[in-house]
Amino acid sequence: MQKFDFSAISDMCVKCGKCKPNCTIFKISGDEVRSPRGFLDLIGAYNRGEMKLDKNAKSIFESCFLCTNCVEACPASLPVDEMIENVRFDLAQKYGISWYKRLFFYLLRHRWVMDFAARLGYVFKSCGFREHDNDTMQPKFALPMLKKERLLPNPSKKSFLNSHPEIIKNGERQVGIFIGCMANYAYTDTGEGLLKILKELGISAHLMKKQVCCAAPAYFTGDFATVEANAKKNIAYFEKVLESCEAIICPEATCSAMLKVDYERFFEHDEHWKERAKKVMSKLYLATEYFVKFTNxxxxxxxxxxxxxxxxxxxxxxxxxxxxxxxxxxxxxxxxxxxxxxxxxxxxxxxxxxxxxxxxxxxxxxxxxxxxxxxxxxxxxxxxxxxxxxxxxxxxxxxxxxxxxxxxxxxxxxxxxxxx
Missing domain, CATH: 3.40.50 (Rossmann fold)
Incomplete structure (x- = not known):
């Protein structure tokens, strides 16, 4: 994982305030502590031993949306999001990770268990949810991540990856598809749409059924063990896939950013895996990006x-x-x-x-x-x-x-x- 000199980056912030107007959490809270320059100040104090990672600090660092608006606005492009991700790792080491998050991340590391859980969820969804429309449902009662007012994706009877053969031949050109967990288990119309577009273009599809979750949820929570395990599996698998595919396309911005950008950052101090990640992910594109650049x-x-x-x-x-x-x-x-x-x-x-x-x-x-x-x-x-x-x-x-x-x-x- 990438480790920063927290104090050095914190000291680089000149407190100009250009980050604040676009900061998602600051616009909600109006709290200087929960602004990018506030986060950087606290991180510097933590690194110097002037502040402990107590539960108040945990609440502050977990309030950031990691939207990167501050990085874009900062004249020095200070990596506030990456700093907070690293602090969240330290928080996870000290306080642990909630049981339901650990269960979720376990499923992300073991697709066959996730497949079983998704089928189980589909069968019993009527026990805990009422269907809102074809795409969404609402919980009947509140649980962690299940607030009664909120709409959630309606799980599919069968996942996208399990609904098709691994190779779908449409022509000489071939691309791999990294579908992402939510599109695989809930928003399956996204994957079906990809197949329809590729058929129209005469491009064959490799569904890459050994892919595992990109691990973005674990990365943003501080579970770096899951990130390392899934990243290495995906990188090695993508290398094999690209022997027969010209590219890998992904219809999910969070997944593709994790694969293309965050894997390389994560392995900053592991030159072997960093270079492998950099090479293989240079062939990975957001779906619309690929279609504009390489098709008609x-x-x-x-x-x-x-x-x-x-x-x-x-x-x-x-x-x-x-x-x-x-x-x-x-x-x-x-x-x-x-x-x-x-x-x-x-x-x-x-x-x-x-x-x-x-x-x-x-x-x-x-x-x-x-x-x-x-x-x-x-x-x-x-x-x-x-x-x-x-x-x-x-x-x-x-x-x-x-x-x-x-x-x-x-x-x-x-x-x-x-x-x-």
Whole structure:
């Protein structure tokens, strides 16, 4: 794992305050302590032995959404998010990780157990949930991560990976698909949409059935043992897959950012695995990014929708796409062929998902950030919201429902497939 000189980076902050206006948690709390420069100050004090990691500090460091708005705004691009991720590792070592998070991370490391648990969840979901619509459901009672008011993804009867053969031949070109856990077990229309698009393009699909979770939930929580185990498995497996595939595509911004960016950071002091990660992930793309750069999908969509009336759409940029991977033009380039695009007026705002800890222990913060974003999106005057990230989709649909909006969020892959 990457370890920082906390004091050196903390001292580099000149307290200019440019980070504060865009900070997701500061906009909610108004608390200087819970601002990027506040976090850096506390981290420096911790490193100098002037502050202990007590439960108050734990609450502060776990309130950050890791949206990276501060990194983008900072003149020195100070890695506040990575600093906090490392402090959360120290917190996990001191206080441990909640039993339900450890159970969740165990499932992420063992896909066959996750498959069984998902099937079990589908069979018994009516015991604890009421169906809200085809895509979502609401808990009948409150548990960790299961607040009664919130909408959750409706699990599928059969996972995406288990619904198809591993290789689907469409032509000479072939790509691997890293589907992501939420799209595999709940939002399966995303994977089905990918297959439809690839068939239209004449590109074969390798479903990569030995893939494991990217480990982003564990990384943001401080469970670095799960990160190391899953990262090494995926890197070694991707190397084999790329012997027969020109690229690996992923329809999930959080997953692709973890794979492309955070794996290399995580192995900063392990040159062997860092180089392997860097090499293999150079062939991994967000799905819309791949389709714009390496296919004629834009032209096909133009032909398919020529002369047809267009609905309007507002696009929400996942933090892990726009800020960490520089991907924001590509989904708009494709969606503009089939929709009239509207501007929300605040293209860098975080949806407020924030990860497992935010959703379970700090749901009030996720709710506040989500409602703010939902209200902004609702005012754009669009018929549809889109985001290339299942975490954003889940958070936005819950927030739009709380805001009494009829808008719903779809992955651009779903919308593009429907247009074909």
């Amino acid at each position: 999908l834009e032209q096909i969509l133009e032909q398919k929708t020529e002369g047809k009336e267009k609905l309007s759409l507002v696009y929400h940029d996942p933090c892990h796409a726009r800020k960490m991977q520089g991907v924001w033009r590509e989904p708009r380039a494709l969606l503009s062929r089939i929709f009239e695009l509207k501007n929300s007026g605040d293209e860098t705002s975080c949806c407020g998902f924030g990860g497992v800890t935010t959703q379970s222990q700090n749901y009030h913060l996720a709710r506040a950030a989500g409602l703010s974003r939902a209200n902004t999106l609702s005012k754009a005057g669009a018929n549809v919201v889109s985001a290339e990230c299942s975490a954003c989709k889940m958070q936005l649909n819950n927030s739009l429902n709380l805001a009494s909006s009829e808008l719903r969020c779809k992955n651009p892959i779903e919308l593009i497939a429907a247009a074909l």
